[in-house]
Amino acid sequence: MRLKMPFPAPPDFASASTVQMTSQHLPQVLNVEQSAYSHPWTQGNFVDSIASGYHMPVWFQGEHLLGYLVAMRGADELHLLNITVAPGFQRRGWGGHMLRTLIDWSRERGVHAIWLEVRASNRAGMALYQAHGFDLQGERKNYYPVSSNQREDAVVMGLQW
Numbered sequence: 306m307r308l309k310m311p312f313p314a315p316p317d318f319a320s321a322s323t324v325q326m327t328s329q330h331l332p333q334v335l336n337v338e339q340s341a342y343s344h345p346w347t348q349g350n351f352v353d354s355i356a357s358g359y360h361m362p363v364w365f366q367g368e369h370l371l372g373y374l375v376a377m378r379g380a381d382e383l384h385l386l387n388i389t390v391a392p393g394f395q396r397r398g399w400g401g402h403m404l405r406t407l408i409d410w411s412r413e414r415g416v417h418a419i420w421l422e423v424r425a426s427n428r429a430g431m432a433l434y435q436a437h438g439f440d441l442q443g444e445r446k447n448y449y450p451v452s453s454n455q456r457e458d459a460v461v462m463g464l465q466w
């Protein structure tokens with residue numbers, strides 16, 4: 306008789322493949338983006354990021370898009386602009402895996418700090434970053450739209466080494 310597992314099996318990170326995002330991925334990326342955010346990036350935001358040469362790995366498991374991130378590299382700093390795990394794959398460790406991969410990628414290229422903004426209400430995002438050593442660095446008032454007449458603060462977080 307097989308024992309029932311109390312929790313889902315941990316993800317098999319080696320089973321995922323990674324490619325740099327191109328315009329070919331945009332239909333799938335936009336589908337995930339629109340299901341993951343109240344205020345998703347537009348197609349234009351992704352097109353501009355690709356044209357700017359940003360670091361934009363996309364993770365797949367077979368046909369399924371697991372997640373992606375968008376990072377803008379400066380001389381020795383990196384700004385994480387977007388990190389998203391497809392809703393059906395969230396809370397299984399993929400976000401942490403993607404973030405660790407980005408930290409390793411940055412270290413290998415002489416980057417010494419990663420900065421990001423996160424909505425003050427985004428507890429999952431903040432918990433993910435804190436679990437990977439990011440600290441609160443400050444806030445930007447009324448940074449994100451909420452509705453036509455309401456905005457929300459951003460929390461600035463950073464990881465330096």
Ligand SMILES: CC(C)(COP(=O)(O)OP(=O)(O)OC[C@H]1O[C@@H](n2cnc3c(N)ncnc32)[C@H](O)[C@@H]1OP(=O)(O)O)[C@@H](O)C(=O)NCCC(=O)NCCS
Pocket residue numbers: 341342388389390391394395396397398399400401402422423424427428429430432433434436
């Ligand atoms: C934030 C996000 C990227 C996290 O990815 P994920 O694959 O779900 O995260 P993981 O399973 O790797 O979780 C890593 C840690 O993050 C924290 N975390 C993740 N989701 C959480 C949630 N819903 N509530 C509280 N903590 C959470 C936990 O500390 C977790 O560790 P644990 O599971 O051992 O407790 C994902 O939820 C997401 O894409 N959300 C929508 C888009 C978004 O908000 N992106 C960030 C914008 S700044």
